[in-house]
Every structure is written in structure tokens, then in C-alpha cells.
Amino acid sequence: MDRRAFLRLGAGTPALAGLSGLGLGLPAMAAAPAPDAAPAGLGWRTYEIVTEVALPAQAAPASVWLPATGGKLGDYQRTLATRWEAPAGQARAALAPGYDVRMVVVGWPEATDGPLRATLTQVVALRDRAVDLGQAPSPAVPRESAAVLREYLRPTRLLPLDGIVRDTALQVTAGAGDDVAKARALYQWVVDHTCRDASVRGCGTGDVAAMLRTGGIMNGKCADINALFVALSRAVGIPARDAYGVRVDLSQHGFKALGKDGDISKAQHCRAEFYTAGYGWVPVDPADVRKVALEEAPGGLPMDHAKVRAARALLFGAWEMNWVAYNHGHDVALPGSGAPPVPFLMYPNGHTVAGTLDSVDPDAFGYRIRSRRLA
Incomplete structure (x- = not known):
């Protein structure tokens, strides 16, 4: 029946x-x-x-x-x-x-x-969503509840917030002023110190401490790279969270690597966002910067290539919504x-x-x- x-x-x-x-x-x-x-x-x-x-x-x-x-x-x-x-x-x-x-x-x-x-x-x-971080924070932006913010400040099994995670986060954000400056420092550090690894199955696992213990360039996929940003942010008191979803359309921003339509059985993608008063939840995606570097052109692109630099600038504060959470x-x-x-x-x-x-x-x-x- x-x-x-x-x-x-x-x-x-x-x-x-x-x-x-x-x-x-x-x-x-x-x-x-x-x-x-x-x-x-x-x-x-x-x-x-x-x-x-x-x-x-x-x-x-x-x-x-x-x-x-x-x-x-x-x-x-x-x-x-x-x-x-x-x-x-x-x-x-x-x-x-x-x-x-x-x-x-x-x-x-x-x-x-x-x-x-x-x-x-x-x-x-x-x-599409974007937060203009060039503008001053606004008291008109709705505040997230304290209970939700507490949830996205706690550790998880694969996202510990002590030991090497906290030590790294404090080193990266030393000298940064407000939460936006700290989040930006963490975003840039994650982009610079990770590498998308095509051999990793699926989207990875997001074992943050294991990544940091490699002591060098940290390989992984989106659930690894963006989880690293989330854990480092939480470790310095910035509420942050992963967003798990799937790509549903081609990119309209000119990034061939950042879109998929039709058969999306293997188009799963994890993103990230952090919270700060006056701006709300701010979208970021360091993992897709590394995806552009690896997959946008045959043989990959150097990090100083115009297309990689464009993705790096875009993906701190914006998501192209050819993806569903x-x-x-x-x-x-x-x-x-x-x-x-x-x-x-x-x-x-x-x-x-x-x-x-x-x-x-x-x-x-x-x-x-x-x-x-x-x-």
C-alpha cells in the first residue's frame, strides 16, 4: 500500500x-x-x-x-x-x-x-544574502536570543574549544579589536593555512583538533575547513555555527566551481557564519575560497589570482544562495x-x-x- x-x-x-x-x-x-x-x-x-x-x-x-x-x-x-x-x-x-x-x-x-x-x-x-560590514553596527538589527548564542558557544565532540584550539585562536586574534576584526583575522588565517584535498571522501568530518595537530597546511573539505573557523571563533567567545546543505544551481557570480544543478547527489556543501551585535549572523565561507583555488581552472589557481582574490573578498560577509541549508x-x-x-x-x-x-x-x-x- x-x-x-x-x-x-x-x-x-x-x-x-x-x-x-x-x-x-x-x-x-x-x-x-x-x-x-x-x-x-x-x-x-x-x-x-x-x-x-x-x-x-x-x-x-x-x-x-x-x-x-x-x-x-x-x-x-x-x-x-x-x-x-x-x-x-x-x-x-x-x-x-x-x-x-x-x-x-x-x-x-x-x-x-x-x-x-x-x-x-x-x-x-x-x-542571496550579504552583510555590509563597512557600515557601522546598527541597533535596529534584531538581537539573537541569549539561549541560542549560548548554544553556539559550546564545544562539541569534534569541535573542542580548549587546548590547541584555544591557543591557536588566541594567537591568531592577538591585537584584533572587536569581534568583526577577530572573525576577519580567523577567516584569513583559515584560508591561508588550509588546503582543499580532493581525496577526502564527501565533505570530510570536521575533526578540528586533529587538523591543528598536523602542524602545517591542513587538508580537508568544507566540513573540515569551515568547522575550523567555527571552533576557533567559539574559542575566543564569538558565537559561530556551521550550516549544512547542498548546492542547487550554477553560480551567477562567475565561479564554475561553486555551483551545481541537475544531479546534485554529490553537491553537498557546508558553510559557516558568526554572530556579532549590530550585524546579526554574518555569512562566511573560507572553504569555498580554497575550492576556487583548486577547482576553478585545470591545474588550479594561485592564491593571488584575481578570481581567488574575488572569492576571498566576497565570502567574508556574503553567500550566493544557489545553495540551500x-x-x-x-x-x-x-x-x-x-x-x-x-x-x-x-x-x-x-x-x-x-x-x-x-x-x-x-x-x-x-x-x-x-x-x-x-x-
Whole structure:
């Protein structure tokens, strides 16, 4: 029997919509809000993101955890609708404890006559974001709550804030004045002392202390490089967080390496941001500076190349929103898995009768993610 569900995420409602009234036997998460409309104003673009999973029939009992896009994020992202279909499966919306990490969990308790299939479709509106750090901080900028700021100042399993992390952060920011100056010093240091490593699987793991202990240029991918910025910022008292998501379109800023459309199964990308009063959350992305240096042209580009310098300037204070955010979560416990928490939820996760599926290998796992821009 097909189990189908459709939910919408209200503009001001962080919880997922309730489904019990649809007669599907799925657990209610919250009272269903009114359907959210596409936001008005210039610069918004709307995308459909479809995740499809197909596992062999003999894989059951099996479960998959599919990341869902964040709801209303600042003035740059609105999730307009989410729907799923899981023939012969049992599907539900779920939240991981802490961080508002949203997902759809699909389970197949027994083998079926054909493949185990599930489809998650999300419609998201996006627009570019930028913070003008050349202007004086404004008291009109809404302040983040003290509880949220405390959350993004604490250590995590892979982001310790003592020892080599704190010592490094203090050295890098010595002599810097306010938090913006400190964050800028950390950003420049991370760009200068890291290197994107194409051999790292997926987006890396974000083990910050291990990176610093290398004693030289620190190799990694976005979840390593941007986590380093986040941990160093927190270590000197600046609230900071990773943003885990996926690229959904080509870059309109002329960076071939910083965009992907169509099949985005391997286009996951982690970004970062820090908070300071009078500016709010400030977007940064040192990892993409290193991606431009490595991948923008065959053989790579030197760090003093005009295109690398342009990316370096742009990505302290701005994000091109050809990318959608899932969540800010660390050490994410997958509901019902019984397994240890994963470092972050940016890829589909799965477990079958044969064991844990390889999240960063779409073909071996059996998933495909596609995006398209809607008119």
C-alpha cells in the first residue's frame, strides 16, 4: 500500500506540520499551519529538490534518514512545501534532539516484491544574502536570543574549544579589536593555512583538533575547513555555527566551481557564519575560497589570482544562495537508529539488514538527488 504525505512549513513555525488528520497513520508533529506562499520582493528564486531512494527488496528490514531543508532562515531561505511518497514503507517527519535538525524517516519492516522506494520532494525559495560590514553596527538589527548564542558557544565532540584550539585562536586574534576584526583575522588565517584535498571522501568530518595537530597546511573539505573557523571563533567567545546543505544551481557570480544543478547527489556543501551585535549572523565561507583555488581552472589557481582574490573578498560577509541549508546540527542522533550520533546530517543515512549504508556514495547507497529552478 502506498503511504503518501504532504506537509507545508509555515513562515513562522519551526515545527513540522501534523499529518494525523490525513488518515495515514503517521504521528502528528504539530498543528498544521496555513500553506506558506512564495515570499514577495526582489531576488527570490524557487527550486524543487527531489531525493529518490531505491534499495533492493532483500535489504529489509531497512531504514533511511533523509535530511529536510530548514524552514524560515533569516531573510534568505523559505521552505514552501515538503512532500514524500514511500510505497510499502512507513514514513514520518522527525526532529533530532537539539539544533532543529529536520528529516524524513522511512522504514521498511519486511521485504517486498520489488525494490524499497521512497521519494522526498521539497520546494524552497532562496535569495542571496550579504552583510555590509563597512557600515557601522546598527541597533535596529534584531538581537539573537541569549539561549541560542549560548548554544553556539559550546564545544562539541569534534569541535573542542580548549587546548590547541584555544591557543591557536588566541594567537591568531592577538591585537584584533572587536569581534568583526577577530572573525576577519580567523577567516584569513583559515584560508591561508588550509588546503582543499580532493581525496577526502564527501565533505570530510570536521575533526578540528586533529587538523591543528598536523602542524602545517591542513587538508580537508568544507566540513573540515569551515568547522575550523567555527571552533576557533567559539574559542575566543564569538558565537559561530556551521550550516549544512547542498548546492542547487550554477553560480551567477562567475565561479564554475561553486555551483551545481541537475544531479546534485554529490553537491553537498557546508558553510559557516558568526554572530556579532549590530550585524546579526554574518555569512562566511573560507572553504569555498580554497575550492576556487583548486577547482576553478585545470591545474588550479594561485592564491593571488584575481578570481581567488574575488572569492576571498566576497565570502567574508556574503553567500550566493544557489545553495540551500538543511540545519546547523552537530553530533546528530538519528531517531530510532540505535547507533551513535553522526557528526552532521547533510547526506541521506541508511541501515539495512546487511549493515550501515555508505552515505557519501550515492550509487552504492541507492539514492539520487536532483534540483531544478521553478518558473
